[in-house]
Structure formats: C-alpha cells, structure tokens
Amino acid sequence: MGLRELKKEQTRTLIADIAWRLFADRGFDAVRVAEIAREAHVSEATVFNYFPRKEDLLYSRLDDFGERLLAAVDSRPSGASVLDAVRTFLTGSTGLLAQVAAGDDEALVRLRTVHRMIAGSPALRAREQQTITDATTALAARLAAEPGDAAETDDVTAYVAANALMGVHRALIDLVRRRVLADEAPDRLAADVRAQGTRAFALLGEGLAGYGVRSRPNTRPGKGS
Known part of the structure; x- marks a missing residue:
C-alpha cells in the first residue's frame, strides 16, 4: 500500500471511529454528519466520499457478512x-x-451498543434488512449457478432455499437483540443462540437436508460456468 492509499485508509478509519463514538454516546439519529466531519477535521463532502450514506458509517464494519457467508458455502466439502x-x-x-x-x-459493551443503536433507529433497521436481503439474493444466485448436480439449478428453488436459510439468521438476530436489550443472561447468550439455531436448522433439514449437496471438488463458479 502506497503512502497515498495509507493516508486515505487512515482518514477513513478516523471518520468511522469518531462516528461510532458519537453514535454510541447520543444515538444514530441524533448525530449529524457535519458534526462527525468537524471532529475529524475534514469537510462534510470528504465524509460522503468515504461513506456515501450516513448508515454506511456504522455498517462499514458489518457489511462483510455476505462475503463471509458465501465463502463458507463455497468451501464446504x-x-x-x-x-x-x-x-x-x-x-x-x-x-x-x-x-x-x-x-x-468490553465485548458485551460493544454488543449492547450496536444493538441499541440499531433498535433505536428506523434508518439503521431498514439498512439491516437491506443487508440481509442483499446477502439472501447473493446466496440464491450462487446456489443457482453451482456447476453439475450440486444443487437444483432453477432460480426459484434456489431463492426459496436461500430465504429459508437466511430466515434462521433473521430470527437469531431478533433473539440476540431482545436478550441484549433486556440484559438477560448475556453469559448464556452464545450457547442459547447455538441451541436454538441448531433446532431451527433441524426443522429445515427435513426439507433441505438433501439440497445443494456437493458432489465434486470445491470450485467457485466463475464467468461462463
């Protein structure tokens, strides 16, 4: 990474760090982008160059979920x-x-902060749903494009499967948010998420256990596949 790119990355990180601090202190909707720019000693236009929408200031650290999900699907044996x-x-x-x-x-504080910010902001909740929708669409496209007989290749079946699987994700997010905001047994939360997620997937397994079974060595679909 050259000096110019390093400086840009440092500026981006600084803006995001200041935004997170202000959001955590006062709530997402109460903070104006102009305030973030002022504390970061940059122009408001500079903030929008790095983060086109205000919601991006929060979700820039959360938006890699879809990529990691697809990587997990691609790497299954x-x-x-x-x-x-x-x-x-x-x-x-x-x-x-x-x-x-x-x-x-410290992790508990971060978890509470994120969920309180999202729960308290209609804009962030809308962005969260859009992020999940985008991940679902990407997963459906990946399933429909898999080579050979690893999955049924029609778009509708792939979309139904992706939505069913991502429905578990939505339900687990809701579970975590309810528990975190109620301050209910945080030390048990991870175990409870695993247990309830396992039961939910067992329910889906009656219909989806045989869907998308990989029958050839791992290959990521590319253009023309």
Whole structure:
C-alpha cells in the first residue's frame, strides 16, 4: 500500500471511529454528519466520499457478512449440503457472542451498543434488512449457478432455499437483540443462540437436508460456468 492509499485508509478509519463514538454516546439519529466531519477535521463532502450514506458509517464494519457467508458455502466439502455450511457458519463460536461468553466485558459493551443503536433507529433497521436481503439474493444466485448436480439449478428453488436459510439468521438476530436489550443472561447468550439455531436448522433439514449437496471438488463458479 502506497503512502497515498495509507493516508486515505487512515482518514477513513478516523471518520468511522469518531462516528461510532458519537453514535454510541447520543444515538444514530441524533448525530449529524457535519458534526462527525468537524471532529475529524475534514469537510462534510470528504465524509460522503468515504461513506456515501450516513448508515454506511456504522455498517462499514458489518457489511462483510455476505462475503463471509458465501465463502463458507463455497468451501464446504464434498458430501456437505448448503444447509450444513450455513448452519456451521451461523452457529459457530466466533465473534462478539463468543467473547461475551468468555467473560469479555468490553465485548458485551460493544454488543449492547450496536444493538441499541440499531433498535433505536428506523434508518439503521431498514439498512439491516437491506443487508440481509442483499446477502439472501447473493446466496440464491450462487446456489443457482453451482456447476453439475450440486444443487437444483432453477432460480426459484434456489431463492426459496436461500430465504429459508437466511430466515434462521433473521430470527437469531431478533433473539440476540431482545436478550441484549433486556440484559438477560448475556453469559448464556452464545450457547442459547447455538441451541436454538441448531433446532431451527433441524426443522429445515427435513426439507433441505438433501439440497445443494456437493458432489465434486470445491470450485467457485466463475464467468461462463
């Protein structure tokens, strides 16, 4: 990374850090982009150059979910269904929930802060739903494009499967948010998410267990595949 690119990345990180601090202190909707720009010593136009929408200031750190989900689906081994891959990805012991379960108080503060900000802002809730919708659409496209007989290739079936799988994700987000905002047994939250997610996927498994079973070595669909 050259000096110019490094400076741009440092500016982007500074703006995002200031935005998160102000959002956490006062709530997302109460903070104006002009205030963030002033504290970062940049122009408001500069903020929008890095973050086209105000919501991007928060979701820039959360938007890699879809890419990580697709990577988990792409890397599933032969004989594994897409349900297996998504279940493992969503119920794995990683991220803030795992840190909270391990007794990390700072992680608990971050988890509460994020969910309180989103719960308190219609704009952030709308952006959250759009992020999930985008991930669902991308997953459906990936399933429909898989080579060979790894999945049924019609678009409707792939879209139905993707929505069913991502429905579990939506439900688990709601579970976490309710529990975090109620301050209910945070040390048990990760275990409860895994348990309830496992039961939800077991329910889907009656209909989706045989869908998207990989029958050839891992290959990521490319152009022309």
